[in-house]
Amino acid sequence: MSHVSNPLDEAAAEALLVRFLAVDGVTGHEAAIAAEVSDALVAAGVAKSAIKFDDAHSRIPLPTETGNLIATLPGTRPGPRLLFSTHLDTVPLCAGAKPKREGDRIVNATVGAALGGDNRTGCAVLVAMVETLLKHNLPHPPITLLFTVREESGLHGARELNPADLDGAVMGCNVDARVPADLVIGAVGQVNWQVEIKGKAAHAGVAPEKGISSTLVAAIGLTQTHREGWFGKVQKPRGNGTSNPGVFEGKPGQAAGDATNVVTDFVHIVGEARSFDEAFAAEIASAYEAAFRKASEEVTDSAGDQAEVAFTAKPSYPPFRLEEDSPAVQRAKRAAVSLGMSPTTQHSNGGLDANWLVRHGVPTVTVGAGQYEIHTVHEYVNLPEFFDGCRLAIAFATIED
Structure with a gap:
């Protein structure tokens, strides 16, 4: 497939992924990875004043180090504000992960531990997208970035989110799945x-x-x-x-x-x-x-x-189902097709941050970025699919309305 109009720096995206995978941040202990992501956003060109932490952790009924990380980008062309989301935390089995490359995969060098591709792939995708948009001056509408806490222990960060902190985003793209073109538009x-x-x-x-x-x-x-x-x-x-x-x-x-x-x-x-x-x-x-x-x-x-x-x-x-002809689903499909992908729509039997984002009033499609065998010691990230996940996020941000 051709990516000529989608100038992703694969080496830089992979470096972000490896960087984030190496930072511990099991559910409830997201302070270190949140700081790492925040630093990476600033390095990519996001103003420090546009990055904040909310107080969702004060409402979560479990000890939680920090609130959700939220950043905004001003639009460079008119259009409704878009939301891009993912979660910061990993399951406890990921503690001590040491990522390494083996062929077209990132695997874990630590025996007996999971890698954390769920969901450091999402963190890397969002930062790589921002880096690409700003480096190449790609036209895009206003964007809100949301990195939630305690997703793995009950979707708490998304649940306790104040919708006003999303600055009026009208639709969203959540990165938290495997195959980029398999668009998750509903969940139990x-x-x-x-x-x-x-x-x-x-x-x-x-x-x-x-x-x-x-x-x-x-x-x-x-x-x-x-x-x-x-x-x-x-x-x-x-x-x-x-x-x-x-x-x-x-x-x-x-x-x-x-x-x-x-x-x-x-x-x-x-x-x-x-x-x-x-x-x-x-x-x-x-x-x-x-x-x-x-x-x-x-x-x-x-x-x-x-x-x-x-x-x-x-x-x-709560459960949710987006209609096939809803603006968020149609935008995700057009973004995928623009990259030569053949998008399909899926429904998940597991919960996602999108469940709460939809309830908060932001119709959100969940896409993948190459995470496989999640929550197991055999977990790995498929790099070609991770790169396609990055490109899909860029296309979702930049495709014309």
């Missing part, structure tokens, strides 16, 4: 749920009938959700989705139960429900609640007492 929403089941301890060998087994209540409840079609892949006439009870424990960080000769008196389960329909995700969670409450009625002690069930559910992030 998620409801997080948890249940505490309080039974009664008793000697399991001497008088088990005097106890109320929380383990048994939990097991019956989970079995019930499976039998009724609410466990795992959920397909109902009124909606589709998925669910998973991911954590089964006692008191936080402890085993469920104290010993084999004691009836388990406390179980804590943490799970999720996902769907493209926000109401249906909540319905899946409600089905779990109903199953646990029904199970508690089946398990009683010799006096007829039953376990206490405390169930809570809370939306984690």
Whole structure:
């Protein structure tokens, strides 16, 4: 494919990628990588006065070193303001990564660790785009750059963002996927749920009938959700989705139960429900609640007492779907076609910062930049696709309306 009208300096873009991959910044500890990205933006020509950090971290219910990094570029031609976004953080498995090149890939020289291509590719793409726009004086409308925190631990930075800080951006391009031309235009929403089941301890060998087994209540409840079609892949006439009870424990960080000769008196389960329909995700969670409450009625002690069930559910992030003919999707398609790519549209079963950006009023398409085997020790970045991700961002910024 031809990139004649898209003057990306591949060596400079690769240097940015390697530079950012070498900086630790696991979720909640983004201060160092945020400073590195900020310095790179200034070196590319962004005015220091146009770079700021918001106060989203003060609203995130988890310790977070810094707020979202936000920068703006004035337009060099008329047009609606565009948003370019990505996230700063990596999963904890990426701590200590040492990037190195092997052929057309960037891999990790540190054994037993992930690389962090998710999402240092996005950080490098955005800075490389800015560097290219300013170096070559490419015409573009006003641009806002957003680098979020704590994406990997719940999309918190995007969720707590003040939409006013985006300066009226009307559409966005989020870099956080694999293949550049596979445009993600929709994603599921998620409801997080948890249940505490309080039974009664008793000697399991001497008088088990005097106890109320929380383990048994939990097991019956989970079995019930499976039998009724609410466990795992959920397909109902009124909606589709998925669910998973991911954590089964006692008191936080402890085993469920104290010993084999004691009836388990406390179980804590943490799970999720996902769907493209926000109401249906909540319905899946409600089905779990109903199953646990029904199970508690089946398990009683010799006096007829039953376990206490405390169930809570809370939306984690909303679903979204962009229409194929929406301006953001059409712009992304035209940008891809201008580079000789054949764009397709996709829907994700995982959450993205775009879920919240769309909810904040900025229709946002997510594109890729060559990140593969993410969240694993086999992670790598495909450089040709990374370069195409950079070019796609440049084209999204510069293509005529």
